[in-house]
Amino acid sequence: MKIRHYLEESIQKVLSEVFSLEVGIDELQINVTRPEFAGHYTLVVFPLAGRMRMPPPTAAEKIGAALLADYRFTAYNVVKGFLNLTIDSTLWMELLEEVRYTKDYGQLSSRKETVMVEFSSPNTNKPLHLGHVRNILLGWSMYEILRAAGYQVLRTQIINDRGIAICKSMLAWEKWGNGKTPESANMKGDHLVGEFYVLFETEFRKEYMSWQETRESQRIFEIDSDKGESAEAFFGRYKNQYFNSHSTLGAEARQMLRKWEEDDPYVVELWRRMNQWVYDGFEKTYERLGVSFDHIYYESETYLLGKSIVAKGLDQNLFYKKDDGSVWVDLEEQKMDHKILQRSDGTSVYITQDLGTAEQRYEDHDADRMVYVVADEQNYHFDVLFAISELLKRPYAGGMHHLSYGMVELPHGKMKSREGTVVDADDLMDEVISEARAIALEKGEVNSLSKTEQQSIVEKIGMAALKYHMVRVQPQRRMVFDPEESVDMQGQTGPYIQNAYVRIQSILRRSASEDRVDYYKYSPSKHEMDLLVQLSEYPEEIGKAAEAYDPSIIANFAYRLAKLYHKFYNEHRVLSAESDEAKEFRLGLSQGVANVLSSSMNLLGIQMPDKM
Structure with a gap:
């Protein structure tokens, strides 16, 4: 049961059948109701009121009454032009069953569209470093998120090997x-x-x-x-x-x-x-x-195709040659300047091989979209690449997107690869895992496990700390990575979210042998409803993250869900609940939260441990 989908369709039908107003679902502004008001979801009525020829509060009252009469809503209230709706509890129980037992809950319907995501794309003159780590984790997360959103997705990189x-x-x-x-x-x-x-x-x-x-x-x-x-x-x-x-x-x-x-x-x-x-x-x-990658391209192979594209552009008078033999393109009409495409000695530049790579990828995979995960230092480069592709009237030009991200720094400042002050990715992983090991051993909860089990758990905690910290910030923002802060069990970190999951696994292990009890008539508390509403929003969050090319949407969703569960756990007994119905409901709710936490963190490339 997709609560939001039911809500959208119900409002759409009421507007059509009762008010003769045809409104697309994408025109409806629906938000989770703010905590200070009663209700689960809020319809913003202001955009509809003018078309209904009514003041917003009146329009909201009439829509609310119509929904209450014929659909599965139990209450509503109006605050100015906002209609707060309370959804029938049976719908929430149906949702809980789905979240609890559906393996791929949250994934959207399949789309007939292929997206190619390019990430990492290093040079072969140095190891992967801290900046590459953010690039790789953003690219991998977008691959997973776009797949969950129903797209056919290919992972690729171009290795700058010449x-x-x-x-x-x-x-x-x-x-x-x-x-x-x-x-x-x-x-x-x-x-x-x-x-x-x-x-x-x-x-x-x-x-x-x-x-x-x-x-x-x-x-x-x-x-x-x-x-x-x-x-x-x-x-x-x-x-x-x-x-x-x-x-x-x-x-x-x-x-x-x-x-x-x-x-x-x-x-x-x-x-x-x-x-x-x-x-x-x-x-x-x-x-x-x-x-890992589905297809790796090499500049040493694609630059020649790029040079042939430059030659064709010259023949078509789209490019021009200077007296020294260098080839340029005039992009002043596109509000850019003149850009060199080939040096005077005939050697290619970066834009040359990127033109060839785009062409080769289209020939190989016929991708509808090409997403380039590259730092914002290259914004102009990609503006030029896309403009030239449009100038050449390439069929893929309209589907090219630059996922631009801000540089990442350490607390002590910037890195410079040519001066040897870069933090290697390998050293960074070692440091974060070392921080995780110190915390795990201090807490003592893994000390009784074998060395192999301890290492597996510490690796998962350390990598969660690193990966979550890198993607929790919107890509366009510059960020500082602090290894010590990333493993904080009380902050907005990967280990904090893992801890909620591990807590649930402990509860479920202790209840594994018990029989199920019908809980459909159970009345959830405020904390429990907050969790249900958050779970219902998971598919919506996947769609938003895919559309915005922004993994931080999923990262922040997972944090909110974990935080709500910690609050719920502190206020409610689970295994010693006040009734069998409450116990079964809370076990189901806990299982649903664990499933979605695991699923959402998997979209970020993060594994969940069973113990910490």
């Missing part, structure tokens, strides 16, 4: 690696390659600082610096120009990139070897995070 950044790591290994491998260094391959990326940057900074002492640098400063600009400010912003125009290391890295694009055997073999080290490391991290 380009100047990758060549920096390769060049550093070639110059200073002395043949080191993950095995000889006893390190994960992605961590080893990341060390060489940092080493390149360290050596490049030394080179740049030395160059700043030369006459050539002083001459450039005198010519190119803005009026009144300090040398420190000028050389701070000139760093990229120096890399491209003057740097010996920069020239070597660019030469390596050109050799790669020319299929130089040595460079390609080194590239394959070091990338494989990284892939092996990524796979271990993904496995620990509990994520």
Whole structure:
């Protein structure tokens, strides 16, 4: 029994049959009744009153009376233009039976629409880090939420396995690696390659600082610096120009990139070897995070298709070539500027491979929508990508969406991958699980279990702390991740929600052998009704989260449900209830809450332990 669905249909029928007013369900504004008023749901009558040619309070009274006469409502009250409705208790009991015994309660009807969600999409020059963790968890949650909302969903990533950044790591290994491998260094391959990326940057900074002492640098400063600009400010912003125009290391890295694009055997073999080290490391991290992919794309494969798209755009006069041979697109009509699509030496840029990847994905899967989970630093990039796809009149252009999210920081500040100040995803997981282990051992409830059972529970608690903390904030907001705060059993955390579930499992284990009693005539208390209303809203919350591309809607729903259950538990006896009917109802209610807590947390990639 979907309470909200019944409510919407009943109001729609009353408006049509009694008032000759045809209103779509999407036009009805229905909210859960505020706690200070009697009722379960509230209809906002103001938008309807004008069409009914009545003052809002009068329209609300008439609608309420009509619902009470012919439908399963037991009371109503009017507050100005708000109609508060009380729904017949038998409907709530039917809902409870559904929540208690239906495995997939909350899932919406199947839709004939395929959505592809791209997330993670790392570079192969460094390990996955804290920023990737938020990206991965948002992407995975959206995959699960969209599936629950009835869509056919594909998980994908584009691995940025070529380009100047990758060549920096390769060049550093070639110059200073002395043949080191993950095995000889006893390190994960992605961590080893990341060390060489940092080493390149360290050596490049030394080179740049030395160059700043030369006459050539002083001459450039005198010519190119803005009026009144300090040398420190000028050389701070000139760093990229120096890399491209003057740097010996920069020239070597660019030469390596050109050799790669020319299929130089040595460079390609080194590239394959070091990338494989990284892939092996990524796979271990993904496995620990509990994520996987249906299709992985590689920039090294799609950039060529992107270059062919650029060539076609040139032939169609949609793009233009500058005197130096570089290819550009004019997006001034789209209220953007001119964007480079291909460098003067013929090498591609990020937008080139993204054009090729979108085309390849459409050919492979004919997806109706493509959702890109990428940080808000790339907002402009995706505006350009979507605008170019529209310009090229690609059939998938209208279904492209950028799930933009704010960067994540630690309490002590930002991270910089080139300077080696990034927190690796592996280290982050270790730290959170360590925090969870300390709390679990302090509470003492897992001490009687085997080491294997203890480790399994601690892993679930730690990963719940990490994952929940990352997705509870709206994606567009920047956030600070505090490992210690994330495991707080009393805060808005994953472990707090897990604790409600574990409490219920303990109750259910102690009642497992008892016979069922009919509880349909039981009259629920205020706390019990609050839980029923919250359970009834679960399908609605899934729909909202899918439409808004926002997993925090589910995260906050799960927290509210757990908080309500803790309140209910503190106010009501379950196994020693005042009557058999109350006991059976509360057992059913507890089971329903446990089911929905488990289901909603699963949408966030979080597993529930039976004990804590």
